[in-house]
Amino acid sequence: MNLVKNVNNKSSGEDFMLTVATLSSKGQVTIPKAIRNRHHLKPGDKIEFLEDESGSVTMLPLSHDIIRLKGMVAKPEKPVSIEEMNQAISIEGSRR
Numbered sequence: 360m361n362l363v364k365n366v367n368n369k370s371s372g373e374d375f376m377l378t379v380a381t382l383s384s385k386g387q388v389t390i391p392k393a394i395r396n397r398h399h400l401k402p403g404d405k406i407e408f409l410e411d412e413s414g415s416v417t418m419l420p421l422s423h424d425i426i427r428l429k430g431m432v433a434k435p436e437k438p439v440s441i442e443e444m445n446q447a448i449s450i451e452g453s454r455r
Contacts, residue, residue, distance in 0.1 A: 390418075 378391045390400060398420050400406075405421040 376393060376397065378394060380388045380391060382388055390406075394400070400420055407419040407421050409417045409419060411417070
């Protein structure tokens with residue numbers, strides 16, 4: 360049986376889903392339907408597991424479309440001109 364609970368982080372205002380699943384004797388876990396639906400996961404999709412130094416494990420679907428990747432990379436503090444890019448490339452190139 361899977362348990363699914365929607366949780367709101369009052370400090371950030373973000374909603375997230377807390378779920379519980381059971382590990383089978385074959386080492387398999389069924390991803391709860393609510394999570395599959397929320398992330399548009401289908402049979403055959405690849406999933407990456409990332410474990411940090413504290414032992415927390417994050418599941419990352421590898422079948423993202425470009426729209427779902429929006430916001431994953433921080434924006435630069437200020438725009439960079441073509442001239443500034445070319446200058447940085449020249450400086451780095453001369454160091455090698």
